[in-house]
Amino acid sequence: MAPPFSLLTFLFLSLSVSSLSHFATARKPTNSKDLVRSSCVHASYPNICLRTLSSYSGPARTPGDLAQAAVKVSLSRAHKVSTYxxxxxxxxxxxKGEQAALRDCVEQISDSVDELRKTLSELQHxxxxxxxxxxxxxxxxxxxxxxxxxxxxxGFHDVMSTVKTDVKKKVRNVAKVTSNALYLINRLDESRGMRVNVDP
Structure with missing residues (x-):
């Protein structure tokens, strides 16, 4: 006669199923929102990082995708400020002081746009x-x-005008998203073992 199905056997099987279920859940790939949240938490400006990247329309499945998205956000805003x-x-x-500061700023932000474009190209290849x-x-x-x-x-340190206020607001906004982009690139560099889309 076969031995009865014991409580010990039942507990063993229950624990085994539970462990397998937990393992399967742990191995699930991180979704885009979780990746953004975990990556932005220690950024220079976490709330801005979370807001801009959560609403970003492109795919962000890996740290590499997220770094590219951050640079795209920075590049887009820098380009708008450059036009302004x-x-x-x-x-x-x-x-004359305001005009000189504006001319210098046009050149500097234009350089920033070029540098961000080069950065994006590098991250994409x-x-x-x-x-x-x-x-x-x-x-x-x-x-x-x-x-x-x-x-x-x-350059606007000694300039007093409404233009100075507008420029400072716009450029500081770009600087914040650029700082976040730099953080995510540094994080990608330090996390070489994480999933990164690289060409052979």
Whole structure:
């Protein structure tokens, strides 16, 4: 006669099923919202990071996708500010100091746009054999973009006008998303073992 189905056997089977279920859940790929939330928590401006990247329309399934998305946000905003500055400088209004600050700012933000474009291109073509070198390039260019944005604001230090207020607000906004982009690129560089889309 076969032994009765014991309580011990039942508990063993229950624990086994529970463990397998937990393992399967743990192995599920992180969804886009979870990735954004966990990546933005320690960013320079976490709330801005969360807001801008949560509403981003492109795919963000890996840390590499997220770094690219952050650079795209920064590039888009820098481009808009560059257009605004160029148009404002073209009005030829305000004091000589304001005009000089605007001209310098146009050049600096234009340089930032170029540097962010180069960064995005580098992140879109990462290769295993040159990953570290490419990441160094990306970090250098985004850092330079941030420096240009700070220098633009410094030029308005002695200028008193409504234009200064508008410029500072717009450029600081770009600087914040650029700072977040740099954080996510640094995080990607430090997390080489994580899922990163690289070419062979």
């Amino acid at each position: 500055l160029t148009q404002t400088a073209g009005l030829k209004k305000g004091s 990462l290769r295993k054999g040159t990953f570290r070198w490419q990441m160094s390039n990306a970090e250098t260019w985004v850092s330079a973009a941030l420096t240009n944005e700070d220098t633009c604001l410094d």
